[in-house]
Amino acid sequence: MKRLLREFLKGITIENPTFRLALGLCPTLAISTSIVNGFGMGLAATFVIVGSNMIVSSIRGVIPSKIRIPSFIVIIATFVTIVELVMKAYFPSLSKALGIFVPLIAVNCIVLGRAEAFASKHGVVRSIFDGLGMGVGFTFALVLISTIREAFGNGTLLGLIIVKGFEPALLFILAPGALLVIGILMGFINHVTER
């Protein structure tokens, strides 16, 4: 049990995919304009990571190692397609806001990275927990970045105005703001951990 908890926690902290490993940055920057988008993206990616980790680890004895990458890709792409269709049917506005970044989860380096580095070598239960941890860590990073961007760039949190009279800096919800926020956050985390 303790080991499972450790698998879960490492994705959020020491192996956080966004801040520590710098993986999967493309969607992180592109859709973190509002908290809702960031959270939705995080959930979708978590589902794909957990699902693909589960399948990959359960058939890891069957796949010949030469064709393992293509077969991982097929598994991942299948889960992404499920997410795409479900999102389009039940959350059309979110699906529209995330745009091409939903299909792009398929080439997110976190997903393939976990399948190759962890799930293909470990048991099903541990892989599920690893996937959950990575997914939650990714979601956490997304929500953190999108909170900052929404607060500064739109003056709101979850759509509610925070301070009356605050004039939001449009830059933060545009492209330069995303790069700025991630750069400063990474520098800040380096600064804190280097002590």
Place this chain on the structure above:
Amino acid sequence: MFRVSPAPHIKSNLSSRKIMYLVMLALLPAGIAGVYIYGLCSLKVIFISMASCVLWELLFLKFRHKDPRIVLDGSALLTGLLLAYNLPPEVPFWIPVVGAWASIILGKQLFGGLGHNIFNPALVGRVFLQISWPVYMTTWKNPRWALDSVSTATPLAKEGARSFSYIDLFLGNHGGCIGEVCILALLIGVLFLIFTNVISFHTPLSFFGTVMVLAWIFGGKGIFQGDPIFHLLAGGLILGAFFMATDYVTSPLTRRGKIIFGIGCGLLTILIRLKGGYPEGVSYAILFMNAMVPMIDRYTKTRKYGLVKKGR
């Protein structure tokens, strides 16, 4: 080990601190003109901008445990002055404060301070503000003596601009940024810089040349019917070309590089003015070309003397 390479040896033997104060002196007439034309509100913007640049720099130096006397090199003051010159006269007080943060912290200190920055700090501040608060940054004030107090568009605006005589443009009798309007005052400063031999003229001249030729060819209804003089006098071209594109740190080292830099700036400026969504393109053009400088330097380096071995 000392290696002599044709790199950052500035042609004159002026210290960088002295250069900063000389450039500030050269900018003085334009500031006086700005205050005279738009009233005391411009003086307030200039003061807040310079003060907050110095304060941000002091804060960051303290944060990095560095000698606070570095601030005396004058670069923060000059950045603040240039930033203010690039702002409309009636912006709220916090606009120059935030702009100073972008200039000093993002544009300069995160790269390691004076001499290490890639982009011109004042322009980083201006573009940051322009993108963040486009409304404030394009609300112009008429000269004090104008009869209608309703704010109007600058001469370069895509719509709603009325035509100005060359004399009005030259003297600054129209809406615009504090430091860019009065060409006469700017030219007095430029003469002073020629006299003290502070800036090189390759960049400004190739910048003007490109803008004027392209404005003449493409600026009008048909081909070769544009108005090159108008494009020279309107907007921030003179201020940008003489005082910001010539910044030692963020422009190429060699003469050939400077000319390429100027041509690139001119090309982008006229492209944005004629085809882009913004009325004025000088600051974006210079910022874009700042990013090209390492590449330009790489391919225009003189390789005649003391071929320095690769690697350090």
Place this chain on the structure above:
Amino acid sequence: MDLNRLLMVAISVIFINNFILSKFLGLCPFIGVSKKTEPAFYMGLAVTFVMTASSIITWAVYSFLLRPFHIEYLRTLSFILVIASSVQLIEMFIQKFNPALYKVFGIYLALITTNCAVFGVAVLNSEMFLKVADNLTRSLVFCVVQGFCAGVGFTMVLLLMSGIRERLELCNVPRSMKGMPIAFIVASLMSMAFMGFMGFRF
């Protein structure tokens, strides 16, 4: 063929909606391979080549397979497989027939088989030009132009970035900002400069 629209697509994907600075696609190679100019150039070349090639391939898959059989929902799956396998094929081909080229070029091809910029251009093409039934040659031309120009824009930004990062090596950047953080700050400032291209009309 409406040349004007084609030009607009090209300018848009190079400057206004630059893949790196505005769409955030292909950030991994952008941060990873932009430390030196030479590898950056080869990387850009490889990306441009693969983007153009995969634009053609996915155009064929979409117009001859997915649309006729109404299985558009398999787009993600089929695109990713087709792109990955054809890049592998190209890689093997180059390795066999031009080992010298493979030596400088091959590793970059291997790195971008599942690159999000390459996949992104295919998805973007399908959203913009392939969803609506159109003249086949016309949609092919648009796909190829968009794919090629996306690569050109990518290469341009990668080269500029590598020049700046080579210079940053000599700079006194604060310790906690060294490496990736300052690279992102530079990218942010470049992205600000690129905002000047917003709203271009021809």
